[in-house]
Amino acid sequence: MAARYKPTVRYLMQVEVHVYAFSMAANVLLSFFPFLIVMVSLCRYLLEWRAAEEMIFLALRDYIPDPMGAFVERNLRATVASRGPFQAVSVLLLLYTANGIFEPLEVALNRAWGIPANRSYFRNQLISLGLIFVCGGLALASAVLAAVNQEVWARLGLLGPRWTALVALTAFKTAMVPALILLLVLVYWILPNGRIPARPLVPAAIVVGLLLEALKYVIVLVWPWLRRKLEMEYGPFVYSVTIVLWAFLASMIVLAGAEWAARSHRQLEPGAAGPIADGARKPIDSNLNQTV
Known part of the structure; x- marks a missing residue:
């Protein structure tokens, strides 16, 4: 059993992997609060749904222990209330800094799968932008589902306020963990600059998602x-x-999952051709360089 995971441990001890993880962690710091501002603003001003908004704060208190959780919640409420519905600066900051998370992650995934070429900056930004919307959509959908669950139990009147909040938080966690696993599958599959087989990604995403959830409790x-x-x-x-x-530790887990998936694919299918880089799919015809 130890020999199975020894290559992953050696991979995590590489200096290059630490550079990727710290780069991702720094951009998580820059994008964390703008992401929360955008999510709460969408629930308050666009959906006009206070239950979904409070579900975000409930999840925030669950993920971030006090007094840090109370500090973030207090400042988040004050920021959203003072700025109003138009959060253009937060959206721009979120798009820019979140893209900074996916840039080193793409390079790391390419290295894990043996893909020699990275995407251009513009193409990376387009892919990252799509993943940002997917991430926000999954988080918002989880909050909405949990809010619906809370409202249903509140209207039934079978549980007190404390138990209703507990059931809502459980519903949010139940929805958030599969959403996180789905997001990891999409990131592992779409972000590398090549055709990645989907089969080894699912077990890796499940393990990484559960490890990230366990990391929260640690x-x-x-x-x-x-x-x-x-x-x-x-x-x-x-x-x-x-x-x-925290973001560094989470990034190391995500990178370990990518290395494990790539290595499992090579071990299970040693004769496979492996991923094909996007830039190497079609050979360049030398005749195209000739002028008429």
């Missing part, structure tokens, strides 16, 4: 001790550093 468990240590070292930057560290 963070909650060690947060009191970790916060004291980080406050002593980073002072007022403790929350920013915390987001970067």
Whole structure:
């Protein structure tokens, strides 16, 4: 069993992989709050659905322990209320910084699958933009489904407010984990600059999705001790550093899943040709270079 995962451990110890993960983590820090602003604004001003909005805050409190969770929620509520429905700056920041997450991730996925060429900057931005909308859509759909569940139980009146909120949070988690796994499959499949076989991606995405969910509970468990240590070292930057560290660990798990999927494909189908880079699908006809 240990020999099966030893190559993945060696992969995670490479300096290049740490560069990718830290680059992704830095852009997660930059895109985290704009993403929340856009999501809450959509629920409040476009959908005009306070239950879905409160579901986002409920999920935020579940994912981020106090006092950091309370700090983020308080500032998020104040920011959305003060800016109104038009969040152009937040949308632009989200698009730019979220694209920064997918740039190093594409390079890392190409390396894992042995694809020599990366996409051009413009093509990477287009693919990243589509994945951003998919990510936001899945998160919003999970919040909406959980809000519907909460409203149904509230109207039935069978449960008290605390149990209704607990059922709603459970419904959100139940919807969010499959949504996360689906997003991982799409990222692993679409983002590399080549034709990636879908078969090895599904088990890798399931394992990575469950590990990311488990990471959340580990963070909650060690947060009191970790916060004291980080406050002593980073002072007022403790929350920013915390987001970067969490995002780095999550990025390492995502990259490990990609390496595992690629290696499993090579082991199960050693005679397969492997992924084909988009830029190498068609040979260049030398006659095209001739002038008439």
